[in-house]
Amino acid sequence: MTSPDIAIIGGGNAALCAAITAAEAGARVLILETAPKPYRGGNSRHTRNFRCMHHGPLGPLVDSYSEDEYLADLMKVTGGKTDEGLARLAIRTSEDCLPWMQDHGVRFQPSLSGTLSLARTNAFFLGGGKGLVNAYYRTAESLGVQVEYEAAVTHLELDGERVTRIDYTRNGETHSIAPKAVVVASGGFQADTDWLARAWGPAAKNFLIRGTPHNRGVVLADLLGQGVEQVGDPTQCHAVAIDGRAPKFDGGIVTRLDCVPFSIVVNKDAQRFYDEGEDVWPKRYAIWGRLVAAQPDQVGYAIIDAKASDLYMPSVFPPIMADTLEDLADKMGLPAAALVQTVHTFNAACGDTSGFHPTELDGVTTTGLTPPKTNWARPITEPPFYGYSLRTGVTFTYLGLKVDETAQCAIGNRPIANLWAAGETMAGSILGQGYLAGFGMTIGTVFGRIAGKEAAAHANAT
Amino acid sequence: MQMQPDLLQEARRQAEICNACRYCEGYCSVFPALHAERAFSDGNLTQLANLCHNCRGCYYACQYTAPHEFDLNLPQALANVRQDSWEELAFPRAAGKAFQQNGVLIAIATVIGFALLFWAARALAPASGEGFYAVLSHNAMVAIFLPAFLFPLVSIAISLRRYWRHIGAGPFRFAHLGEALRQAANMKNLKGGHGDGCNFEDEDRFTHARRAVHQAVMYGFLLCFASTSVATVMHYLFDSPAPYGLVSLPKLLGISGGLLLVVGCVEMIRLKLRSDRALGATGAFGGEIAFVGLLGFTGFSGLALYALGQTAVMPGLLAIHLGAVLAFFLLTPFTKMAHGFYRLTALTAEAGRAAGSG
Numbered sequence: 001m002t003s004p005d006i007a008i009i010g011g012g013n014a015a016l017c018a019a020i021t022a023a024e025a026g027a028r029v030l031i032l033e034t035a036p037k038p039y040r041g042g043n044s045r046h047t048r049n050f051r052c053m054h055h056g057p058l059g060p061l062v063d064s065y066s067e068d069e070y071l072a073d074l075m076k077v078t079g080g081k082t083d084e085g086l087a088r089l090a091i092r093t094s095e096d097c098l099p100w101m102q103d104h105g106v107r108f109q110p111s112l113s114g115t116l117s118l119a120r121t122n123a124f125f126l127g128g129g130k131g132l133v134n135a136y137y138r139t140a141e142s143l144g145v146q147v148e149y150e151a152a153v154t155h156l157e158l159d160g161e162r163v164t165r166i167d168y169t170r171n172g173e174t175h176s177i178a179p180k181a182v183v184v185a186s187g188g189f190q191a192d193t194d195w196l197a198r199a200w201g202p203a204a205k206n207f208l209i210r211g212t213p214h215n216r217g218v219v220l221a222d223l224l225g226q227g228v229e230q231v232g233d234p235t236q237c238h239a240v241a242i243d244g245r246a247p248k249f250d251g252g253i254v255t256r257l258d259c260v261p262f263s264i265v266v267n268k269d270a271q272r273f274y275d276e277g278e279d280v281w282p283k284r285y286a287i288w289g290r291l292v293a294a295q296p297d298q299v300g301y302a303i304i305d306a307k308a309s310d311l312y313m314p315s316v317f318p319p320i321m322a323d324t325l326e327d328l329a330d331k332m333g334l335p336a337a338a339l340v341q342t343v344h345t346f347n348a349a350c351g352d353t354s355g356f357h358p359t360e361l362d363g364v365t366t367t368g369l370t371p372p373k374t375n376w377a378r379p380i381t382e383p384p385f386y387g388y389s390l391r392t393g394v395t396f397t398y399l400g401l402k403v404d405e406t407a408q409c410a411i412g413n414r415p416i417a418n419l420w421a422a423g424e425t426m427a428g429s430i431l432g433q434g435y436l437a438g439f440g441m442t443i444g445t446v447f448g449r450i451a452g453k454e455a456a457a458h459a460n461a462t
Numbered sequence: 463m464q465m466q467p468d469l470l471q472e473a474r475r476q477a478e479i480c481n482a483c484r485y486c487e488g489y490c491s492v493f494p495a496l497h498a499e500r501a502f503s504d505g506n507l508t509q510l511a512n513l514c515h516n517c518r519g520c521y522y523a524c525q526y527t528a529p530h531e532f533d534l535n536l537p538q539a540l541a542n543v544r545q546d547s548w549e550e551l552a553f554p555r556a557a558g559k560a561f562q563q564n565g566v567l568i569a570i571a572t573v574i575g576f577a578l579l580f581w582a583a584r585a586l587a588p589a590s591g592e593g594f595y596a597v598l599s600h601n602a603m604v605a606i607f608l609p610a611f612l613f614p615l616v617s618i619a620i621s622l623r624r625y626w627r628h629i630g631a632g633p634f635r636f637a638h639l640g641e642a643l644r645q646a647a648n649m650k651n652l653k654g655g656h657g658d659g660c661n662f663e664d665e666d667r668f669t670h671a672r673r674a675v676h677q678a679v680m681y682g683f684l685l686c687f688a689s690t691s692v693a694t695v696m697h698y699l700f701d702s703p704a705p706y707g708l709v710s711l712p713k714l715l716g717i718s719g720g721l722l723l724v725v726g727c728v729e730m731i732r733l734k735l736r737s738d739r740a741l742g743a744t745g746a747f748g749g750e751i752a753f754v755g756l757l758g759f760t761g762f763s764g765l766a767l768y769a770l771g772q773t774a775v776m777p778g779l780l781a782i783h784l785g786a787v788l789a790f791f792l793l794t795p796f797t798k799m800a801h802g803f804y805r806l807t808a809l810t811a812e813a814g815r816a817a818g819s820g
Contacts, residue, residue, distance in 0.1 A: 126486075
């Protein structure tokens, strides 16, 4: 095709929101999606909800969720490492986004079974993120947006204040286009494990990547290499502890393990290393990726007994099972004597368990144990015993492009006249560390729409 | 009963992945039932399979379909178990095995139906009679069609009893059947949860096409059936035998039902030809198309008989129409027609489960 008004690099939620917004403003839009069609949508295809501020019931959301409460939740998980201006912009705009999403084909459903704690704050997509992605592609195509799959952008030519050319390859051929405006929405770099290893050290080679294998940070590296302003720490990312048997890429939601609060978690030397009962699992889900990453070989082992086996969401792979702790240790490759000793020490530190309550902080704690288990501490005594291996699963990295409140990129203090960024590739502007469930989709939707609007205004004016 | 273990195992593998994901919870009746289990018995899987209306919403929304290594295709996995369950639970089982997947055999059975009626019209030609009864006497029709109507009912009843036991359903309650009838009456499970319809003829686009066409077939059939039933009542209770005038109840019901049935069946076949067969039961496509064709042809020959009943072609048309009706009735437990009965039973059992877990 001849050069479009706007090229959008990436094919996930942020890219699609930008494309739809720009096309509705009258611009001719081209999406360059590096994945083949069945894998289009980047990490968005694995998402499930959208965290949304609201005054009173909205769509599937109950009660209300104020800007201040939302911001407080963000401050808690990031330890204050955020840009409050951008954070408030994302939060405030989220309320307008939900009806916009519905108008553009997204359908919601009530909070999923097992996720009732999110019914007030997070709107769940019917069918999950791939359903959302499908709906947006249908909408974008009906607006005349062109989509090229397997189009891998290799370089953006910058002449100091604007992007003058995009180079990409497709079916082994090299193409160059010169659009009036460019939106980068091609995610983080987590699928490039060499880059991860440069940031994390060799331990990163043992990480699993929960989402798309296509987010290799090619465009991000290209832009940062040309002096575009960056934000975020390369070691910061959304990482959770997932089933160690998960595939290297694209395991998605099913590989999560919810058994940790009812378990003890040991490292490969069969030693405990953190309070498994610190808080309810949804609130602690996102810290265990880093905890496991800090252990030898970046692996952990959650051990439960028969009385805990039905207390958590079913796992995609069945647990390893044995009638004795020694056999379980053998099957899991753990030192048997050390595991038995750890369990005995833990069991001896358990006290009165009559107040055990699986869905509340029950205060059933160990005494005199380091580290303690401060809730749901019941002795592991009842065979059969079950075990899961845990590995670090990276969702997305936070090192990215620094943007302002119009989603525009910059070199030094000078904005780049025709370059905007949205989604995970700029989420580090708001997420300095930690993660808040459903906030990635909020950032993508809010800044995707802003980027699309700004890019279209620029394209229409030139 | 011995259902195919490889089909069950594949459905179990997929159901376990779905149970760890749950993104599709809002689409249909399958997922709340699936999410209520931690492990899946053969009976659980058979029930899930018969709850599934093959709306395909879950397939197109699934992040784990091929080329992903998990290779999910739940609509097909459940369609295969469902198809197998209809064959294994059929009474007699051999008839289910023979016809369910075999369009050629269904066609042959229909032709035999024609031949039988031509033979009956010749061999049992009445001495006198009016209209259709000049071709075949009322008594001869009853002698042929009463057993042909009762046999499928008995057969289906035996199968459903087997089904109910196999899935381990709780006690039967009319309230649960009422809930199932309500869901079937508006085809709730083809609405997609959001009310936008289902995916079928155009990949992930949601439309009401299949739901509308299904309802045309279903209500068309029910109107035709009502026409026959009303005529039977008029014949026996009101001493008012056929033929009936155009504004009579049997004719009004029959003509409207016949038109709906014919249009519905033609459109259903067109939709099926545009759909992705890899999301349906493996190898059952021919049997399904033949069944829809037979159903549509039964309606069409009935309409033709209304239109040409006063002409010289009437005796031949009557034999063809009655032959089609005969084949349709006798094949009901062994063709796609059986699905309606299993669906209703599955929805009834699910209403009971949901009420119990309340």
